């Protein structure tokens with residue numbers, strides 16, 4: 001990726017990256033879903049019906065500000 005961004009807070013250089021959901025022995029990239037979370041006492045959250053979009057997060061090298069994007073349809 002050659003796109004370059006500058007921090008909206010301090011105008012420092014921002015690095016492209018992603019955040020990680022780290023569990024016991026597993027790691028996954030968090031995703032964004034449209035609408036309200038529907039909680040279930042059995043499975044935590046019901047995830048049916050909506051399309052997950054992986055979240056890209058930019059981080060400012062100077063002040064640490066994070067800016068997240070969930071690109072796609």
Ligand SMILES: [Zn+2]
Nearest residue numbers: 007010060063
């Ligand atoms: Zn900054």
